[in-house]
Amino acid sequence: MEEEVNNILLVAAELKSPLATLRQMALSFDNLDSNNESLRDDMVVVSDRAIRQVNDLMKIGKLNERLFEMEPVAVRGVCDEVTRELQYLFHFNKRDLFIRYSNRARLVTANYELLKSIIYNYLLNAVYYTGDGVKSELVVKDIRDKVRVLVRDFGPALPVDVWREMKRGFVEKPTSIAMRPGTGGLGLYIASRFSRYMGAEIGAVRHRDGTSFYVDLTVSKQARLF
Amino acid sequence: MIFVIDSNVEMADCIVRACENNEVRIFHNAIEAMQGLSGELPELIFMDVMLTGPDGFSFLNELISYEDTSKVPVVVASALDLEKYNLDIYGVVGVLNKDTMKPEDVRKYVTKYAQ
Numbered sequence: 001m002e003e004e005v006n007n008i009l010l011v012a013a014e015l016k017s018p019l020a021t022l023r024q025m026a027l028s029f030d031n032l033d034s035n036n037e038s039l040r041d042d043m044v045v046v047s048d049r050a051i052r053q054v055n056d057l058m059k060i061g062k063l064n065e066r067l068f069e070m071e072p073v074a075v076r077g078v079c080d081e082v083t084r085e086l087q088y089l090f091h092f093n094k095r096d097l098f099i100r101y102s103n104r105a106r107l108v109t110a111n112y113e114l115l116k117s118i119i120y121n122y123l124l125n126a127v128y129y130t131g132d133g134v135k136s137e138l139v140v141k142d143i144r145d146k147v148r149v150l151v152r153d154f155g156p157a158l159p160v161d162v163w164r165e166m167k168r169g170f171v172e173k174p175t176s177i178a179m180r181p182g183t184g185g186l187g188l189y190i191a192s193r194f195s196r197y198m199g200a201e202i203g204a205v206r207h208r209d210g211t212s213f214y215v216d217l218t219v220s221k222q223a224r225l226f
Numbered sequence: 227m228i229f230v231i232d233s234n235v236e237m238a239d240c241i242v243r244a245c246e247n248n249e250v251r252i253f254h255n256a257i258e259a260m261q262g263l264s265g266e267l268p269e270l271i272f273m274d275v276m277l278t279g280p281d282g283f284s285f286l287n288e289l290i291s292y293e294d295t296s297k298v299p300v301v302v303a304s305a306l307d308l309e310k311y312n313l314d315i316y317g318v319v320g321v322l323n324k325d326t327m328k329p330e331d332v333r334k335y336v337t338k339y340a341q
Contacts, residue, residue, distance in 0.1 A: 024240035
């Protein structure tokens with residue numbers, strides 16, 4: 001298992017440079033008509049996503065070295081940053097995003113970068129699986145002594161075997177068991193590894209018309225200061 | 227004149243294209259680039275850190291060790307997350323992340339230092 005993961009990380013490291021190069025090459029095209037400009041933008045968006053996932057995979061390799069410091073993190077701030085970064089992608093794919101914050105505890109114990117990656121992956125998933133003009137939802141709320149960040153999409157329901165694995169709290173590896181149509185479940189695998197590192201719990205709720213993915217985060221002891 | 231130092235040929239070409247009408251010399255390793263410094267000095271250098279052979283920091287150390295070359299502004303374009311580090315002592319005037327940079331980021335430095 002560990003060897004398999006190491007191989008994945010090795011491949012990720014090898015892919016990083018070509019992906020960044022392809023992205024630069026796409027950006028180098030000038031004076032395009034609107035059709036080709038749209039194609040160029042597509043290429044940049046796709047490579048941006050791939051680079052991000054490769055970077056996340058490479059972070060998994062560093063988890064064992066405990067390089068990611070746990071600290072009080074303002075969870076709404078992370079959500080704001082991710083949604084700002086992904087705004088163009090929602091717009092580009094004609095998707096809407098509804099955001100609702102109702103958490104009283106503002107600070108959670110987490111690593112900023114890892115939490116950002118989890119939310120980013122959940123929202124990317126929502127962009128991918130929600131149809132044109134349909135809204136996805138990003139919700140931050142209190143669940144007992146935790147803060148839950150939840151992303152609801154309106155796509156195909158999550159296969160029951162994946163749901164069961166997520167209920168157990170951990171996706172073992174990015175194989176077909178973590179699949180919905182058209183994906184290898186890489187985002188869930190990344191979210192799973194990062195949340196385990198932070199002592200957080202991921203999960204999913206199956207709906208008839210989609211899925212809610214969530215991560216439950218421990219409230220920081222400094223929360224009461226704010 | 228601008229120097230572009232990158233072992234990745236295609237990436238170097240992308241940076242050259244972003245430099246538009248400026249005269250550019252490309253080097254694919256630090257040793258060639260050090261030799262290149264014996265001629266006309268560049269107004270600006272774009273360089274990667276992870277190079278074939280001696281790395282970018284070896285080149286930067288060489289660069290700052292000579293009185294004349296130490297004044298050449300350098301922009302590091304790397305896939306490493308270097309933006310949070312202070313590289314002023316190496317004459318680095320900017321850091322670009324290869325994962326996210328755009329041609330206009332390159333042009334910004336060209337306009338400031340090489341025109």
